[in-house]
Amino acid sequence: MRGIRQGSWSIACVCMVLGFMLAVQFRTTQDIKGNVPFQRVEELSARLLETEQERDGLREELKLLRENTASSMGTDELRKQAGFTALEGEGIIVRMDDSTMTSKAGENPNLYLIHDDDLLRVINELRAAGAEAISVNGQRLIGTSEIRCAGPTLSVNNVRSSAPFEIRAIGEKKTLENAIKMRGGVAETLKVWGIQLETELSDNVRVPAYKGSLKFVYGHEIAEQGEAQ
Amino acid sequence: MIKPLLGLIAGLLLGYFSYINIPLAYAKLFSVALLASLDSVFGGLRAAVAEKFDNTMFISGFFFNALMAAFLVYVGDRLGIDLYYVALLTFGFRIFKNLAALRRYLLKRH
Structure with missing residues (x-):
């Protein structure tokens, strides 16, 4: 092709830079595509582990609390009536x-x-x-x-x-x-x-006993008042 | 036509085997810069074929366009204006226009 007479050197140099950029971008895109699912898997497994640890910790806490409350007098009967046994x-x-x-x-x-x-x-x-x-x-x-x-x-x-x-x-x-x-x-x-x-x-x-836990968030205990107000 | 092609191949090889990686945060900027460069090269080729080539204009346009595009997208990101798509549209449009002109010149000559 006889078309390009002027500036073929500069075009060549610029093309080299362009090729370099293209290749780098190509590799980066490839990396991103390959990496994202992997990162996601890692992130998810880390979160699972965290949640499991949290669950175990809470279970431990629940056990401790249950033991503590069970030891105080009179709660056994209450627990039976409430359906926790x-x-x-x-x-x-x-x-x-x-x-x-x-x-x-x-x-x-x-x-x-x-x-x-x-x-x-x-x-x-x-x-x-x-x-x-x-x-x-x-x-x-x-x-x-x-x-x-x-x-x-x-x-x-x-x-x-x-x-x-x-x-x-x-x-x-x-x-x-x-x-x-x-x-x-x-x-x-x-x-x-x-x-x-x-x-x-x-x-x-x-x-069987009730397996869940009961926690009152909205209700607060108050002193009993007479029927007539 | 041989020299630019050789340059392109050399650049591709250099880029492929170098250990330069674009961080994920800048991948967007880099892609816009790449598009701007692509546009400049096609514009330069067209000018060369039309025999209106200006060396200074070409080289300065190449780097200036790429840097400006990346900078604008960066600023847009900071301001919450997605200039990325604007740049994409503009440069994409120009690339096609340049390609069409290039084809026309080449076909007319033969």
Whole structure:
């Protein structure tokens, strides 16, 4: 090519500088691409380690605090009543599962599934019959426990579980059974929809302790005042 | 045409085997500077083909443009104005314009 007569040397020099820059930039970009996921992995694993250490520390602290509070007088009884200890005694085990019937055309298939309110009714009956401790699928029910619909599952103590449900209740077993099975009661209503409900009486039902922790952030203790204000 | 190509290849090799690394924080500035240089080179080639080449103008333009572009982007970063994209657009536009002109000159001559 005869085109370039002027300044070919300067263009050559400049091209060299340009080539240098190009190569450096190319390598830098390559490095960045290669490095970022690696850095991310390291960062994430470091964070995981940190969180795990924090968790272990907190667990240790919790244990210490529990020991300290347990040693003071009278708290054992309170802990039992609050549901922080596992209990064993005579009682009933209720097992519930979704209906085996197929829904007829045009019928809402939801009717054949166990819902939070079905479970709530059973638990309400058990409580009315004097159950001392109740657990649902291994989750102890305490004063702040919720039973609510969580998509296709139920959430108890913010732990999700799905059918079949096993409700364990400690109390006088005959009374508990009668409360569930009385005429027009829960068992009969649920049977209409084919929802399976079995009861098993036992002399040593085990109900686990509440596994979470309770911390009151918004409520403050005040001296009891009279009803009239 | 041989000399610039040889220069480019020499520069590429030099850059590839040197141990210079751009820190991540300046990668953006460097890329803008690179784009400005690329634009200058194409502009110079075009001028050379059109036989309107000015050595001083070319060399000064090359370095001045690159430094100015990087500086402007830096200042923009500090002020919260993303001049990066403005520089990208401007230089990208000019590169294509220069390339088109270069092609036209070369085609006309043959």
